[in-house]
Amino acid sequence: MLIFAVCLVAFTAFLALGNYYFGSLNLQKEVEDAQSSTRELAGASDWVYSQGLGAKRLVYITIPPGIDNNNRWVGKPPSNATDNTSSTEINIRVYNTDVFSTTRAPVRGSLPTSPGGYWVWVESFGDFVLVGTSLVTT
Secondary structure, X not given: OHHHHXXXXXXXXXXXHHHHHHHHHHHHHHHHHHHHHHHHHHHHHHHHHHHOOOOEEEEEEEEOOOEEEEEEEEOOOOOOOOOOOOXXXXXXXXXXXXXXXXXXXXXXXXXXXXXXXXXXXXXXXOOOEEEEEEEEEO
């Protein structure tokens, strides 16, 4: 009976440790998804900007479940963010971690608010690049 109890305690400890480890990996994956999405959007923004007025590119991004919708933006941040943020920044906050990419092109637009995968249009308007807004498709 004592051996069974010791094995049960050891199994429970391993199970708890494994749960913590896999939870940590999941958080890391969500941050990496956000990083990949901002990099893809920034790269596409720079490409269409260099091509000139009317250039478009369709980019697949993943919005992770841990997104903070009050701290995500394309270009200028929402009114509650600092005013000195560049208009060339794409930002997604995931679990209190700001993930951003900077573009060479001035950018405007918005990102989807719900978690999931999205195809997002990135279009050059000559002096700026529009990301998402009404161009977002699922």
